[in-house]
Amino acid sequence: DTAVSQTPKYLVTQMGNDKSIKCEQNLGHDTMYWYKQDSKKFLKIMFSYNNKELIINETVPNRFSPKSPDKAHLNLHINSLELGDSAVYFCASSQSGFRNTIYFGEGSWLTVV
Amino acid sequence: GDSVTQMEGPVTLSEEAFLTINCTYTATGYPSLFWYVQYPGEGLQLLLKATKADDKGSNKGFEATYRKETTSFHLEKGSVQVSDSAVYFCALTEAAGNKLTFGGGTRVLVKP
Numbered sequence: 001d002t003a004v005s006q007t008p009k010y011l012v013t014q015m016g017n018d019k020s021i022k023c024e025q026n027l028g029h030d031t032m033y034w035y036k037q038d039s040k041k042f043l044k045i046m047f048s049y050n051n052k053e054l055i056i057n058e059t060v061p062n063r064f065s066p067k068s069p070d071k072a073h074l075n076l077h078i079n080s081l082e083l084g085d086s087a088v089y090f091c092a093s094s095q096s097g098f099r100n101t102i103y104f105g106e107g108s109w110l111t112v113v
Numbered sequence: 114g115d116s117v118t119q120m121e122g123p124v125t126l127s128e129e130a131f132l133t134i135n136c137t138y139t140a141t142g143y144p145s146l147f148w149y150v151q152y153p154g155e156g157l158q159l160l161l162k163a164t165k166a167d168d169k170g171s172n173k174g175f176e177a178t179y180r181k182e183t184t185s186f187h188l189e190k191g192s193v194q195v196s197d198s199a200v201y202f203c204a205l206t207e208a209a210g211n212k213l214t215f216g217g218g219t220r221v222l223v224k225p
Contacts, residue, residue, distance in 0.1 A: 031211060041151075041200055043215040056212055090157060098206040099145045099164045102213055106156035 003027050004105035006091045012111045013081060020077045021108045023091030029103075031055075031096050032074035034066060037088040037107070049074055050096055081112045115140045119203045119216035126193055126223050134188040134219045136177075136203035144205040146170075146179055146186040147213065151200045160188075160201070193223045 006023040013019055025032060033056075034046040048056035049068040063079045078085060088109050094102040119136045126132060138144065148160040148170070161170030166181035177188045186203060203216040 033212070035213075041218045041220075043157075043202065043213075043218075045212045048212055050211075092157075094211065096211060098211050100211075101147070101159055101162060102206070103159065104149075104157040 002105075004091055004093050004103050006089075006105040006108050008108060009106060010109045010111075012113060015081055015083060015112055017081050018077070018079045019081060019110070020075055021089055021091075021110075023074045023076070023105060025072055025091075025093040025103075027093055027103060029093040029095050030071050031094050032068065032071070033092040033094075033102065034074065034076050035090040035092060035104075037090060039087070043090070047074075047076075078110075083112050086110055086112045115144070115205060115207055115214045117203050117205055117214055117216035119201075119219050121217070122200075122220035124219060124221045126221070128195055128223055128225055129192045130223075132188075132190045132193045132197070132221065134201055134203075134221070136186045136188065136216060138184050138186065138203075138205050140184075140205060140207055142207050144207045146177070147204045147206070148175070148177055148186070148188050149202045149204060149215075151202065151218075153199070157202070193221075195223050195225055197221060198223045 004025045031050045033048045047066045052068045088107045091105040116139045145164045147162045149157045150160045161172040163170040163179035169178045200218045204213045
């Protein structure tokens with residue numbers, strides 16, 4: 001049973017396209033996240049949702065739009081893809097409370113050509 | 114703001130060697146500390162964590178102790194295996210926001 005699952009795992013697409021990455025967690029957590037890992041392996045938070053409400057929105061282009069239909073799902077939609085969007089996008093979840101562990105999905109490798 | 118600094122890699126070792134990866138942090142409050150590991154082509158896995166001063170986290174032969182006085186959380190393993198080759202990330206969370214702040218990652222390569 002995969003705790004945090006995201007699809008697709010690999011995505012190659014052309015500049016200017018719009019794409020979505022989906023994420024689901026079956027851990028019963030109330031908080032979900034999107035993190036971005038760049039080509040140098042640097043990881044940074046993009047968004048965080050608690051009970052479907054946006055609570056963290058780092059400096060991210062507004063071409064990126066998260067959507068949480070319920071607390072077990074958090075999707076990421078990206079409009080007008082650019083070369084610089086190529087990265088690994090990780091979904092994660094936790095129970096609220098900063099001492100709780102954040103669990104990650106396996107990542108979605110996005111390549112924009 | 115919060116930050117995590119860890120030694121730059123790559124760290125290349127022979128099998129059965131001792132591994133240390135240094136990690137220091139800056140935080141305004143009292144953070145929880147984590148080590149995550151990323152094996153080649155895979156996602157992030159929690160390796161160990163510690164939530165208060167002098168706590169020792171341990172897993173799979175790895176250990177790290179939360180040292181508040183030196184703001185450090187160094188990762189150690191007494192005898193590494195080829196299968197330990199991965200990128201290791203030190204990270205913290207603070208009460209101000211339930212988010213992980215990561216160090217830059219340290220690539221470890223263990224040779225037979």
